[in-house]
Amino acid sequence: MSGPKVVRIVTREEHEAICRGMLARIDAALEQWAETGRRNDCLDAPTVEAACRRRDALAALAAEGKFAEMQAQAPAEESFLRSDMRFRLEKAAAAKAAARTHARRRCEAVETLGRAAAAAGVVLSNEVMRGLADGEEAALAEGFRALAASRPASGRASALAEQLSRGEEALSFANWLAAQPAAPTDPDVERIEARLDELLALGHVRDIASLRTRVNEAIEAPSPRRGLILDGLEVETGRVLAEARKAADLRTALRVLLAEMAQAGLPVASFTVSEDAAVVSEVIQARLATAEAVLAKHRAHEAASARRAAIMTGLAGLGYEVREGMTTTCVANGSLVVADATRPGYGVEVIGTSDGRQFQMRPVAFDASGDPADTSRDRDAETVWCGQVSVKPPPN
Structure with a gap:
């Protein structure tokens, strides 16, 4: 012979198991993507619905037996969800930075208004004073109107007061404030604050309050001490953010892997980690490696x-x-x-x-x-x- x-x-059962695992991973990634988006207010309902439709399209490919197409597209969708959320978190952090700059300029406007009113002998009402203390733009606008009314009607301030008093749309106080020259900013402070915003978006709230206190201390400190504080914050925030990013990536990888394991009928309780930021990357990495080995052994046996x-x-x-x-x-x-x-x-x-x-x-x-x-x-x-x-x- x-x-x-x-x-x-390569059996159909093996293809079906792979597709079920991929769908479980996408479901977990989609859930985390939506959760993070809602927490940071950077996702809208139509965007979430579109992602759900893409997930359902992948499930339809598997149901129709188009395993190769599904297995080629599923990893790309999972990768997109991760990268898209990073992009959206960056935009959210930028929006927070812009809001913080606007708030500072508003505080500067309050101080300027107070000095100008005192110099002109203008007495602002208690209601306006309370509004100024709360940083209300309506109170600022009222204060500027009162200040302009006490002076001869000339120049830019009088024009502003006239427009505000008539209620015209030509120029609101917010638009006027936005049009003013920006105060000098410290790029070191802005960079450190951006890091803190990203840490907060990643859910890493540990030590955020103390770090922000040190940033504010640096802003108010005289030049020599300011430089020392910022140098220390540069090193510390860089280290903390690098660790937070690594831990976040590992948590995401573990989360989708455990979803795949659960779909395969494997117990996952022993591999989970708490959401506490104190859990270091090495612990998550060890759980991830062990879980990967268990799933690979199970898949090989079943196949x-x-x-x-x-x-x-x-x-x-x-x-x-x-x-x-x-x-x-x-x-x-x-x-x-x-x-x-x-x-x-x-x-x-x-x-x-x-x-x-x-x-x-x-x-x-x-x-x-x-x-x-x-x-x-x-x-x-x-x-x-x-x-x-x-x-x-x-x-x-």
């Missing part, structure tokens, strides 16, 4: 079982005598021989690897005691076997 033929097996079952089912369909327990025998011994029910004295030997990914199969003849070998029948049996099995050459 001829040598063995090598057959590589191997499905491949062996597929071989046995195929041989039974070709008329070979496949009995219960033969799959287990193949696992234990690494090989088995099944008889051809339609051709007595002949069968097929199946030799499989431990992972069931490759099988060697060859026709065999059973020795009959005292009977000489019939080479003609052997050739016929081999010809029939080659016609039954179509084998593609393995890829390079």
